Amino acid sequence: MALERTLSIIKPDAVAKNVIGEIYARFEKAGLKVVAAKQKQLSRQEAEGFYAVHKERPFFKALVEFMISGPVMIQVLEGDNAVLKHRELMGATNPKEAAPGTIRADFADSIDANAVHGSDAAETAKVEIAYFFAETEVHSR
Ligand code: RTP
Ligand code: MG
Numbered sequence: 001m002a003l004e005r006t007l008s009i010i011k012p013d014a015v016a017k018n019v020i021g022e023i024y025a026r027f028e029k030a031g032l033k034v035v036a037a038k039q040k041q042l043s044r045q046e047a048e049g050f051y052a053v054h055k056e057r058p059f060f061k062a063l064v065e066f067m068i069s070g071p072v073m074i075q076v077l078e079g080d081n082a083v084l085k086h087r088e089l090m091g092a093t094n095p096k097e098a099a100p101g102t103i104r105a106d107f108a109d110s111i112d113a114n115a116v117h118g119s120d121a122a123e124t125a126k127v128e129i130a131y132f133f134a135e136t137e138v139h140s141r
Contacts, residue, residue, distance in 0.1 A: 001080035005035070005138070007128035008077050008086060009117035012070035014107050015039075020073050023103055023116065026089055027077055036076040036129075036138040042068050050131060059112070066112050074132050078140060083125055086118045
């Protein structure tokens with residue numbers, strides 16, 4: 001199995017619900033290590049840049065508004081197959097379709113306010129991690 005890193009964001013809705021610790025516990029139980037972390041109020045420009053791949057999509061404006069509606073918790077997770085493992089923990093984008101026991105099934109209210117973000121591939125993860133963290137801020141162990 002490949003040792004990978006992935007970018008995780010606990011979105012404003014989940015930060016507001018005070019479930020950062022509950023979500024971290026799920027990462028740790030699944031063997032994912034938090035190797036970098038910061039809480040941040042994203043600027044509009046940062047949120048637009050992060051989700052630039054979606055800029056032509058009809059939901060882009062709402063997505064950006066939501067991502068800047070309060071602080072987010074941003075972390076790098078490391079472990080075997082971290083990208084896919086994290087996506088499985090998150091569940092489907094739409095919480096109505098998310099499997100029972102996933103983070104989105106348990107904490108998300110809607111497809112817009114869906115609690116968490118996770119990189120969708122190892123290559124995307126590299127770009128997303130570099131968007132928020134310097135290499136010296138990531139502590140593999
Ligand atoms: P994320 O990037 O946040 O981890 O979510 P994802 O991969 O599961 O979904 P993605 O297709 O990358 O979409 C990014 C975020 O945009 C919102 N979205 N809304 N109304 C809609 O049809 C729609 N589709 C996507 C979601 O909040 C999604 O997390
Ligand atoms: Mg995505």
